[in-house]
Amino acid sequence: MSTTLPYERVADVRCGVGESPFWHAAEQAWYWVGIPDKKIWRYKNASAPQLSHWNTNEMIGCLALADDGSFIAGMESGIFQLQLGEQHQVHAKRLAAPPELGQGIRFNDGRCDRQGRFWSGTMFMDMAQAKAIGNLYRYTTQQGVSSPFVAGLLVQNGLAWSADGRTMYLSDSHPNSQLIWAFDYDCEVGVPHNQRVFVDMKQHQGRPDGAAVDVDGCYWICGNDGSRLLRFTPEGKLDREIMIPMKKPAMCSFGGANMDELMVTSIAAGQPAEDEWAGSTIILRPGTQGIGEALFGMK
Template sequence: MNVMAPISRIECVVHGGDRLGETPLWCDRTDTLSWIDIEDPRLHTFDPATGAHATVALPGTFAGTQALTKAGDRLLAEDLTLYARDPDTGYRCDLITFEQGLDNRLNDGRVDARGRFWVGTMDNSLTRPTGALYRVDPDGTATCMERDVVVSNGIAFSPDGRTLYFTDTRRYTSYAYDLDIDDGVITNRRIFADYSATRDRPDGACVDVDGCVWAAFFAGGRIVRYRPDGRIDRTILLPVTNPTCMAFGGPDLRTLYVTTARKFLTSGQLAAEPLAGSVLAIEGAGQGLPEHRFGS
């Protein structure tokens, strides 16, 4: 059954102006939510207990992605370079640069149960299959796992860590893979959700305690919950056109936070959508899982 949740259950917790808000993460050490603005490179932090909201300017043209680490610093992307940033000092340590010479950038990423960071690249023109999916091991070694990708997105893992979800937004398709959590090898790629006929754009994703996959639909004004078998069982309509990604947060991981974007909206659309570029919160959608941290 596909349940349509009413808009009245949604509130704005940070009224922002993100051009391309993305990659929300809940930190269980600080009880704060963080996210990035990819195209106006900034790292945001929000404390729901106090309402405090802070931002840090980031270098580069695109911020790309982020992840938590076991050491307590933050993995961040500057264009095609992945680096670690100390949150207290701002000290930066570059880990690896991908795909030099291509008009690509890093995009969505997530850490698996063994502390490996899975991250994708994308074509800046959104049309060419020059992107790829990589696995970055805790020692900084990167291995290409998939090629021929237009826009990498929607990286998430099942609760047991044995299924990897991955989306190519501009192929309008989400995939599932079997993941060997010991050696980090993926096999048995199959289509999880196919929107190639309608050209809907699945964007960021997360997984809840029931093993259901939540996906945001850029330019689609909604988020969708899929059962592990790929069937849709819930759709939540949003007061914005461009939701980008989600993360469960709060001390009990029962608040679903949604990042959004102003990108591609006309002046008329922006006037009609005052919450575009803001962070939304939805209560009662379910319960999430703690984020894994990069490192050994």
Template sequence: MRYALAVREWAELGEGPTWDAATGRLIWVDILSSRIHSYDPGSGRRTVMATEQHVGAAKPRAGGGLVVNLRDGVGLYGPDGGFSWLLHDPVAGRRANDAAVAPDGALWAGTMRYDEAPGGGTLTRIAADGSAEEILGDVAVSNGIGWSPDGRLMYYIDTPTRTIDVFDFDGQLAHNRRKFVSVEAGAGLPDGLTVDAEGGVWVALWDGGAVRRYAPDGGLDQVVELPVRRPTACVFGGPDLTDLYITTARAGQAAPHPLAGSVLVLPGAGRGVPALPFGG
């Protein structure tokens, strides 16, 4: 399987790709540059929107606009671009990181400390009405979140643990946390993930220069080597959800690869599951 260049960019910390089926575009963020990017592969049209804070993730809303995981909480952009806070919870030294929309339309939003101190991050479920429940409160770097195609399993990564965990999911909450797979030392750190239509889990390996697919039983199924050292996350997109888009980062590298910070794509990598918009 060979990668191609989808979008040339110089993102410091490109992250959180999402395919918005309603508009036929890819949405992702550059966390440290406080930017939300979009790309329409059909027309080649791109947009860039600045946020006032570091932004960990941006996801479509059911009524239009975006829900965003920001440094000081979760906010809403309306279709007209107007902004309001849904959950304002600033904590000194902490910022937002990855987030995902669950099968019931709730947002699961992660945080981490800037110094990545163990126990400084959280994972919180935010319902459409803005009510919030902290699910995990002892996280270092809250990262990839995804659900099995039938919605009965939830996968989750706290990056320094080197582990993808799996929970049973009851339609709203996650229970019975256990190890799905561990990434061996020297292969990089698990970062963002996505789940395909067959239940395979694709994960980007920070400092590993690759994405991997794990079969539903946890067996390592595919390894795709990339030219960049720091891929961050991946998602299936395109009209038939068969192209795997991969965000990457330049941050922390003295001499990053020329494609670091760009969005790469693996055409025909598999088939994804349509992403649901946030219900609020």
């Protein structure tokens, strides 16, 4: 049964595609990105709300924190190390670019596994063409960017790991796919195997977009086009649905001082101008806690 919960709107920010939210524990702040807007956002709400942003030179699909205080990001032309400077400026250093990355392709969803390896996938930006040329990559400082671990993706999304790191999740949010897969994951070497269908989202409301995992091992997925969040047990059974005001939620992430808040970003692109919630970002308390994100090993 679907439920609704109280939520807080994060300022008056409208992202073309809001993505990659995460909690920066050391700063007690939320970060997320606006992909076509070429922006990184930060929100702090300790005593009084503080909203900051930085401008990037190209579209940024995903962002994660590194152990040296910098950030690692999947962008249009590769994987970058970012330093956030003054006057809204970002200092970017390209670390790697897979040979399959070409015109019209960019990195999309991504995050670190429990050991701090960075994973991200690519997509052909014109979804209407339905080109299944997206790939999933792993990047480490020692080994660089991998060959594709998963190929033939339309719109890569939904990356997440179980609490013990031994299960990896991945989704394809394109209307032609709408699948979520689970993999067995070798934590020691960072290799997924035994790919199988975890959830067929064509049986549920909304396409599978960005995701998060809670302390119970349940997988939370944004139901894009469905105005809802869905939680699946480790066995793939739907056990909760939370209705939210945005038609196209894009990604969710746990954070807050007690890891009991859930930030949800959304998409304004292609939505009616009068839709006041399109592209907005909200924070709610779903009644469970999440797991902090691992830092990328830049050192």
